[in-house]
Amino acid sequence: MKKRLIFLAALLVLICTVPSCSLSLSGASIPPDMKTVDVELFENNALLVYGPLSQQFTESLKDRIRSQTRLNIIRDPEADAMFTGSITTYSIAPVSVQATGTNNAPPIANASRLTITINVKYVNKKDAKNNFEQPFTRTADFTGDISAKEASLVSDINKQLTEDIFNRAFANWN
Numbered sequence: 001m002k003k004r005l006i007f008l009a010a011l012l013v014l015i016c017t018v019p020s021c022s023l024s025l026s027g028a029s030i031p032p033d034m035k036t037v038d039v040e041l042f043e044n045n046a047l048l049v050y051g052p053l054s055q056q057f058t059e060s061l062k063d064r065i066r067s068q069t070r071l072n073i074i075r076d077p078e079a080d081a082m083f084t085g086s087i088t089t090y091s092i093a094p095v096s097v098q099a100t101g102t103n104n105a106p107p108i109a110n111a112s113r114l115t116i117t118i119n120v121k122y123v124n125k126k127d128a129k130n131n132f133e134q135p136f137t138r139t140a141d142f143t144g145d146i147s148a149k150e151a152s153l154v155s156d157i158n159k160q161l162t163e164d165i166f167n168r169a170f171a172n173w174n
Contacts, residue, residue, distance in 0.1 A: 038077065112143070120135075
């Protein structure tokens with residue numbers, strides 16, 4: 001058994017010395033000839049608008065690409081790949097209600113859900129079979145008033161969304 005593991009490890013090292021190998025321990029599979037990516041600003045087209053969301057989401061996606069790949073982020077339509085899109089949903093809705101205890105008073109929200117949907121178009125000029133355009137949605141539940149929690153909830157959802165988008169583009173994990 002030990003000999004098999006040593007053999008497999010040696011084989012993996014040998015295979016990945018080939019220039020066309022695109023193995024990465026981050027889970028990303030990026031063609032070796034892909035060098036640049038353009039990430040356009042994701043405009044907020046949702047009916048309910050959280051002011052900083054557009055900039056925060058765009059920067060979160062750029063940060064994910066910078067930290068997990070060797071790609072250079074440039075502002076150029078000639079980049080090897082491009083992310084464009086928009087924020088289409090930013091909504092807050094009750095997920096559970098409780099009675100108020102008074103006769104004619106309407107029930108109040110016991111817990112609420114923040115939902116963010118981003119429509120993303122990814123164009124890979126080096127490997128067109130990986131191109132896609134699709135929405136990505138994530139939610140976070142909370143109790144009480146959102147104003148004290150909104151920035152933290154948005155940050156958490158941005159991390160989840162950028163992970164989903166990154167995996168779809170570079171690891172093709174659907």
